[in-house]
Amino acid sequence: MLRSALGSPHEFVITYELVPGQGCCGKKVERLLDLAREVKADGRISALSITDNPGGSAALAPAAIGAELLQLGIEPLIHFSLKDKNRSQIVSHLYLYQRLGLRSLLVMGGDFPKPGYYGQARPVFDLDSIQTLQLMRDMETGRHPGCALSLEQPQRRLFKGCVVSPFKATEAEQVWQYAQLLRKAAAGADFIISQLGFELGRFEELITFVRRRGLSQPVLANVFIPSLPVARAMAAGKVPGVLLPPELLARMEQEAAQGRSQVRLERAAAMIVRLRRMGFQGVHLGGNGLSCSDLRTVLDQVEVFDAAAELPDLAVDFPLQGAWTFCRREAGRLEERPIQPGRKPGAVRIRALSHRLMFDQQLLTGRLFAHFCRFCAQGRRRTAALTLLERAVKRLLFSCRMCGDCTLARSAFLCPQAGCPKRLVNGPCGGSRFGFCEVHPDRRCFWVRVYERLDPQTTVSSLAALPPLPPKDWALEKTSFWVNWFTGRLRQGN
Structure with missing residues (x-):
């Protein structure tokens, strides 16, 4: 179980993200399930997460793939997006997940809906992630009038995660992210997964913040392995909330021109080793078009790098130039910067x-x-x-x-x-x-x-x-x- 794996201080947990597409069957779904079977056979990935209408486009509901993963003996981590659920639907889905045995949920607001059938869908966002975490806690403790989660069987208790981004470019955005993280933890989040990013210094800020604020929740660092087309889309701002540094895009363009695109797998492996040494409880892997062979290559390389006395001379840290950082290094130690809200008080x-x-x-x-x-x-x-x-x-x-x-x-x-x-x-x-x-x-x-x-x-x-x-x-x-x-x-x- 993901809960027990993250609860073990000596285990480094690896999860991988699956992205269901449109349609209930076909080659795309079969490829996902084939990858899941290979992951199960490999044994090094603890859970497969399943996205919920990523990018705001309609796709196969995560419960469908999650139920099939359970039959294969794999732990599903369900993305629980709030953009298209009102509070009644949220409660209904919680009952559904408990009934199906889908215990682990990653609670998030989700991307704004994109135009689809007859134009733009009406966004819901009836509850935010903090309110949803509180709702789940109140249902578990019996404080929610008329609704309760089934807790008679311990295996049905939900394991609730939240998301934080340490990769914001401005002071206001970053301060809000860390304040929101503290509120999500207080609202009942059991674990934390970071937004994807490519700057090791920001990952270090996150794990330092979590430790100094006394949060007990385990933290997974999000390691995304983009293809060149996806990297271009991220750099162009087409993926909400993601900042891909120009230096990384330029390096990937050069690697592609030289026929060395597989370097991205080695770079991810070296990044995972550094994050493990930083103190993260695990990593949340993602990447479009990755095969199980690619994942095995990354995990094999992690073992090689981890056993080596020194890490290879491979660029894995890509700071975003000119961005505000939450911490600065003083005498070898990270210290929080003073913040300056209220610069434009208006009336x-x-x-x-x-x-x-x-x-x-x-x-x-x-x-x-x-x-x-x-x-x-x-x-x-x-x-x-x-x-x-x-x-x-x-x-x-x-x-x-x-x-x-x-x-x-x-x-x-x-x-x-x-x-x-x-x-x-x-x-x-x-x-x-x-x-x-x-x-x-x-x-x-x-x-x-x-x-x-x-x-x-x-x-x-x-x-x-x-x-x-x-x-x-x-x-x-x-x-x-x-x-x-x-x-x-x-x-x-x-």
Whole structure:
């Protein structure tokens, strides 16, 4: 089991990523299963992970391949993407996975859906990864009203993973990633897998951060072995959240021209050995078009390099020039850099003062406004008039969408329903590049803008300590938040 393998301090765990395509059968599916059989026979890979509609395109559901892997005697690691599941579907899928014996899940937001049948699918993102991890924990402990996971049999207990990217180019993106990691760990994540990257220094930052923050979750480093066409696509920004350094692309172009494309396998092997010596519990391997023979070559070479006194003179570290790094090296030791949020505060102070005057009932203005809203709530016409007033004011100031469950005060008075395509209320996804949005590359990431408006005294720890906002109650959509707040219809703080 993946759980027991990662729980052993002396075992270096290797997983490999399978990418199902469109269709329920055919040569592509058979090739995946043939590779799985060969992997099983080889015995050095602990689990095969299965992607869930990668890139936002519809594909064979991971449960189908996962069930067949179980029949072959291989541990499946199911990617549990939230982009196309509402909370009811999430619960339904959890029951399905337990029923099928699919115990290991990697929880992630997922890539924004791409156009398909009759155009663009409606993105869901009803829960984010933090909320989903909390949901799973609450179902296990019986705190979720009406729903529970089956825990009578220990083999059905779910093993929940989360994702973090240490490869962001800007301060705001990277600080959010580490703050989100701490929140995911607190929400119940059992293990961590990094985003793919090609800079050893960033991997070292990640494992150092995990150790110093006292996280007990094992960490797998993501080692991706791209082909030249995929490397070109990554360098061009066509893979959400992935930054491929120009130096690596140039080296791969040169290797291809010289007929030395297989060097990528040796490079991956040398990288795995370095990551193992860094202290990672294992690696999560991936790569398009790799055969089982390629995987055996990589793993054989790992054993050769690991046994050698010195590693070969092979370039495996490709820093992204000009990118902000979370740590700097001082006297041979990695130290966290001071961070500088709040560089563009805008009108936050004025809006925060207005918010306090309206909603703090320890103040006379807050008590008067509360009384006025409750008075309006007693009549349909008065409620409608107040709702119209609220809509006009907040649309002008915040581009408000009238969700009825306002979280402006938690996002520096920027509206995530209007500003974030995924409508995330607890922090960013991992899809941004150089501070720009995954969905709208010409726009700056919403949560980067929030970071620039935060209190300058904000730290990673203070961001991580914020209680995660619960899921929105969509029955309140298009209603007055002011009324909902003062009449007790909301279950959360603002």
